[in-house]
Amino acid sequence: MVVTALWHAATYPPRTAARIVFETAGAAADAGARTGRRVEWAVRERIELAALAALDAVLASPRVDEAVERVLASDVAERSVARALSGELVDVVAQDLVRFAVVERVTERLLADGIAERLATRVLEGPELEVIVESAVESPAMERLVNRVIESRLVEQSVTRIVDDTATRLPESQALWALIGEISQSEAVTEAITQQGMGFADQVADDVRDQTRHVDDRMESVVQRLFRRRRGPGPTGSAPAPAP
Amino acid sequence: MTATADPDPLEAAVVATPPEHAVSVSPYAGLASRTLAFGIDAGIINGVTIVTGLIIGAGLSLLHVPKEVESVLVALGGLLAIAWSIGYFVFFWSASGRTPGNRVLKIKVQMAGENRPPSPRRAFVRVLLLPLSAIPLCAGFLLILVDRRRRALHDCLVGTVVVYTD
Numbered sequence: 024m025v026v027t028a029l030w031h032a033a034t035y036p037p038r039t040a041a042r043i044v045f046e047t048a049g050a051a052a053d054a055g056a057r058t059g060r061r062v063e064w065a066v067r068e069r070i071e072l073a074a075l076a077a078l079d080a081v082l083a084s085p086r087v088d089e090a091v092e093r094v095l096a097s098d099v100a101e102r103s104v105a106r107a108l109s110g111e112l113v114d115v116v117a118q119d120l121v122r123f124a125v126v127e128r129v130t131e132r133l134l135a136d137g138i139a140e141r142l143a144t145r146v147l148e149g150p151e152l153e154v155i156v157e158s159a160v161e162s163p164a165m166e167r168l169v170n171r172v173i174e175s176r177l178v179e180q181s182v183t184r185i186v187d188d189t190a191t192r193l194p195e196s197q198a199l200w201a202l203i204g205e206i207s208q209s210e211a212v213t214e215a216i217t218q219q220g221m222g223f224a225d226q227v228a229d230d231v232r233d234q235t236r237h238v239d240d241r242m243e244s245v246v247q248r249l250f251r252r253r254r255g256p257g258p259t260g261s262a263p264a265p266a267p
Numbered sequence: 268m269t270a271t272a273d274p275d276p277l278e279a280a281v282v283a284t285p286p287e288h289a290v291s292v293s294p295y296a297g298l299a300s301r302t303l304a305f306g307i308d309a310g311i312i313n314g315v316t317i318v319t320g321l322i323i324g325a326g327l328s329l330l331h332v333p334k335e336v337e338s339v340l341v342a343l344g345g346l347l348a349i350a351w352s353i354g355y356f357v358f359f360w361s362a363s364g365r366t367p368g369n370r371v372l373k374i375k376v377q378m379a380g381e382n383r384p385p386s387p388r389r390a391f392v393r394v395l396l397l398p399l400s401a402i403p404l405c406a407g408f409l410l411i412l413v414d415r416r417r418r419a420l421h422d423c424l425v426g427t428v429v430v431y432t433d
Binding site: 228231232235236238239240243246247250 | 293296297298299300303371372373412413417431
């Protein structure tokens with residue numbers, strides 16, 4: 024192509040020859056640029072494939088896990104997280120969460136799909152909640168908390184006020200007296216009171232009976248000792264003294 | 268009306284009792300139980316007598332009866348009170364051996380050697396002989412303290428004993 028252009032330049036008039044030479048040079052430059060791009064693209068593709076192959080080899084290596092463990096065991100990860108949390112990252116993330124309404128959208132999505140309902144059902148029906156509640160109730164911290172609440176002045180004042188109000192209002196309640204009258208006139212209550220009275224009378228009678236029998240025995244033993252003393256020492260036996 | 272010599276199965280319990288428990292497990296009712304039961308019966312009899320006498324007296328006070336008739340009525344009331352007292356004991360002793368006072372103290376009158384209440388005739392005689400035990404400074408009742416079967420004088424004469432029912 025260059026030879027042809029030189030031929031034209033030699034054979035054609037100068038202006039035409041110059042134009043032909045410039046056009047020929049431009050075409051040659053374009054061809055070179057295209058060739059360069061092809062070569063660049065081919066080389067880049069080769070490099071990328073090689074990098075992916077190297078990454079696969081690294082990930083497949085058993086050393087990767089060990090390396091990750093070592094990184095996590097070191098304080099690098101902790102320092103990194105601490106630095107990230109202490110920096111502006113959290114504020115930025117929070118601002119973005121608020122600005123883009125991430126929480127609202129996630130919540131709406133969860134509610135719309137019924138995930139929240141299923142999650143609540145799962146939590147309520149599962150044993151985890153019971154375990155958590157049980158451990159919380161039986162924990163010393165909960166006991167201390169409850170004790171502090173019970174012993175607090177607010178609770179004491181509230182209880183006192185409730186009791187005072189109740190004691191003041193109850194006698195004024197007509198319904199209460201009607202209820203008391205209804206209960207006191209009920210057959211079950213009167214029967215219970217009667218039975219309790221009879222039970223009390225029986226108990227008193229039993230006590231009196233036991234005491235009198237004790238007195239029976241005491242009086243008889245005293246008289247028997249008196250008779251033995253008057254008669255002098257004799258053979259001891261089970262039979263009481265004969266009647267005079 | 269004489270003391271009976273019938274073998275009493277309850278006496279075996281007294282004889283077989285160990286010396287240290289000879290008194291406390293006697294099946295026969297003692298003086299205190301019998302006295303308290305008699306006191307309860309006396310209270311019932313006197314209560315009924317007094318209430319009845321007050322009602323009759325209040326009724327008669329409205330009629331303005333002559334004084335002679337009033338004396339006769341008072342004597343008649345006294346006789347009725349005595350009859351009521353005697354009838355009370357005769358009825359309960361001959362029916363079940365237990366007066367209301369005896370029921371409270373859980374004791375009963377029965378024939379010696381037999382687990383049956385006295386007949387009405389014996390019960391009547393027992394009531395009549397009851398004052399006999401009280402006449403010589405209650406010595407007839409004190410016999411309960413020394414008798415093997417805890418019998419008073421009138422029990423010995425009629426042939427009855429008083430036993431615990433439980």
